[in-house]
Amino acid sequence: MIARLARLSDRVFTLAEWLLVLALGIMVVMVFGNVVLRYAFNSGITVTDEVSRLLFVWLTFLGAVVVLRQGGHLGFDLVTAALPRAGKQVCRVISGLLILVCCAVLLRGSWEQAALNMGNLAPVSGVPLGWTYASAVVAGVGLGLLTIADLVAALMGHEPPEHHAAGEAGA
Known part of the structure; x- marks a missing residue:
């Protein structure tokens, strides 16, 4: 069962x-x-700005989820590196709980904004502005699920996964 979930997770993140x-x-x-x-023809496509902005917001939020899974977010481990294993686990659990609180705040606010703005249309493209806020909903859910998985692993006593920076051997 866990192997199936791992394969499904890998496929979802490959798709992302x-x-x-x-x-x-x-x-x-x-x-x-x-x-x-x-510049060359003194004309342009007006919808380009709005669609690019929408895609950039989605790129940012979806990218945050993918990078969290890869362990690529910046971290400060000077204090935790000096702690014994039990101290590291406690800090990992506390950090995970704080991240879940942030995800809950992000999810609630973005859900409300997405719902409120589905009736507001972008002036040129006509895309509902709620889709912009929906990117934060997806990020809140994704970041939360990854954090819950890490919390479960921490509470079971598993070490955090080893992550490799992009471009390193074995990455």
Whole structure:
């Protein structure tokens, strides 16, 4: 059962990474194309700015979830590195609980904003502005689930997973 969940998790995060690549590619093509149109032909595509902004917000929030899974967020471990194993575990649990509180605040606020703004449409593209806030809903859920999984592992006495920086051998 756990192996199936791990494989499903891997597939979901592979899909998320591909969505990030796709969003960034679309943004680059749209913005570059619009710049060329503006400077070379004195025209442009007006929807480009709104769609690029929406994709950038989604890129940021979805990227935060992917990076958390890879262990790529900045951390300060000067104090915890000096602690014995039990102290490290206590700090890990406290940190996880604080992160869950932040995720709950993010999730509640973004859910309310997404619901409130689904009726407000972007002026050019007509996309409901609630979709912008929905990115924070997805991030709140994703970050929360990853944190809960880490808390369960910490409470079971498992060490945190070893993460490798991008570009290192074995990454």
